[in-house]
Amino acid sequence: MDDSTGVKPTPPALNLGREALFLDFDGCLVDIAPTPDAIKVPDALPRVLQDLSARLNGALAIVSGRSLHELETFLQGFDGPMVGSHGAEARGMTAPMAHQPAGLSELQQEMASFATRSGLLYEHKSHGGAVHFRSDPAQQTLVEGFAQDLAARHGDFAVQPAKMAVELRPAGFSKDGALALLSELSAFAGRRPVYAGDDTTDEPALAWAEDHGGFGVKIGAGHSVARFRLDAPSQLRAWLMAALEG
Numbered sequence: 001m002d003d004s005t006g007v008k009p010t011p012p013a014l015n016l017g018r019e020a021l022f023l024d025f026d027g028c029l030v031d032i033a034p035t036p037d038a039i040k041v042p043d044a045l046p047r048v049l050q051d052l053s054a055r056l057n058g059a060l061a062i063v064s065g066r067s068l069h070e071l072e073t074f075l076q077g078f079d080g081p082m083v084g085s086h087g088a089e090a091r092g093m094t095a096p097m098a099h100q101p102a103g104l105s106e107l108q109q110e111m112a113s114f115a116t117r118s119g120l121l122y123e124h125k126s127h128g129g130a131v132h133f134r135s136d137p138a139q140q141t142l143v144e145g146f147a148q149d150l151a152a153r154h155g156d157f158a159v160q161p162a163k164m165a166v167e168l169r170p171a172g173f174s175k176d177g178a179l180a181l182l183s184e185l186s187a188f189a190g191r192r193p194v195y196a197g198d199d200t201t202d203e204p205a206l207a208w209a210e211d212h213g214g215f216g217v218k219i220g221a222g223h224s225v226a227r228f229r230l231d232a233p234s235q236l237r238a239w240l241m242a243a244l245e246g
């Protein structure tokens with residue numbers, strides 16, 4: 001355990017024959033940008049993931065709060081399993097959620113109107129939405145109160161705090177739940193789970209990896225249950241490249 005300044009060791013080299021790799025996307029594989037659309041995906045990243053997946057016999061998955069469509073667009077060239085919308089939609093395995101949650105469009109309209117009134121950015125998501133207060137952090141409490149009220153009125157959704165944003169996502173899904181489902185795929189079965197992520201949304205998945213014989217890698221500063229830490233997405237990408245060369 002540590003606080004935000006706590007020192008954690010860097011992770012050991014990935015064991016390609018024994019481990020399975022689960023990777024968050026924003027703030028983990030790529031740097032956070034001022035707006036969600038403005039991220040820069042390194043040209044070589046999809047190829048690195050594809051090559052590493054082959055070396056892991058297919059035991060590499062992306063697990064993100066982004067929509068599956070966005071993940072597929074950003075990582076064109078990587079063909080492995082992907083879980084989007086915090087576990088509600090997936091590629092390469094049976095989709096956890098067959099239908100979009102009830103009241104989705106009404107909820108999204110309320111979020112968009114609130115964001116417009118508040119001068120904040122609304123991010124449309126396939127299974128929910130997010131209001132970003134990065135441009136005006138003083139509005140955090142107001143945004144959180146709005147989100148709690150909205151979730152209380154829309155029972156199929158839950159509040160998901162994120163970096164400088166509050167999101168509404170389908171209730172009953174989570175990244176640790178996604179890891180449990182992915183681990184039942186033949187490519188992942190019997191391997192030790194290794195999860196890397198940067199945000200509060202990743203903590204249950206980091207804990208799941210630690211609890212199932214593997215380990216977690218926290219990306220960036222902040223408290224985490226993970227045993228290991230890398231300071232930035234560039235360091236994670238270097239760690240992945242080193243595994244390829246090892």
Ligand SMILES: [Mg+2]
Pocket residue numbers: 024025026027028197198199
């Ligand atoms: Mg992230």
